[in-house]
Amino acid sequence: MKKRYSDEQINKAIKEHEAGAKVDEICRNLGISSGTFYSWRSTFASMEVNEAKRLRELEAENNKLKKLLAAKLLEVEAMKDVLSKKW
Template identity: 55%
Template sequence: MRKSRFSEEQIIGILREQEAGRPTADVCRKHGISGGTFYKWKSKFGGMDVSDAKRLRSLEDENAKLKKLLAETMLDNAILKDVTSRK
């Protein structure tokens, strides 16, 4: 997946600008993002603090590692079953 050019802290700052009363179109134009991107960020990061966003990122990373471990284990099990069934 492509790395965003904005960090979580910057995204939350952009969302706070709009919450402070600036029109969404102005905020998007100022930061060079589309309206779709803004609303996608708002659905993911809306109402979060910076610490919440960092916690979310660490949980997503941990979840990805666990999924990878599970996939590798399932592959190993499938290979072992295949080898034992041939004998």
């Protein structure tokens, strides 16, 4: 899935809010909902751009590893089923 907003844009929006800009104005300029903005703020508020990029990289890697683990667990269960049958 391609993300629509860069880490720089998200960080800039949060900084604008901290400087006193209204959430509705920021959301209108970016074309996002206020829920999206508050989600960004809760995730990225205390981070710099490079930290936010690293977080996204780690989340992507974690999701990839979870998928690999799930595939292997399914494979192990299938092998157990095959081996448990009496021939």
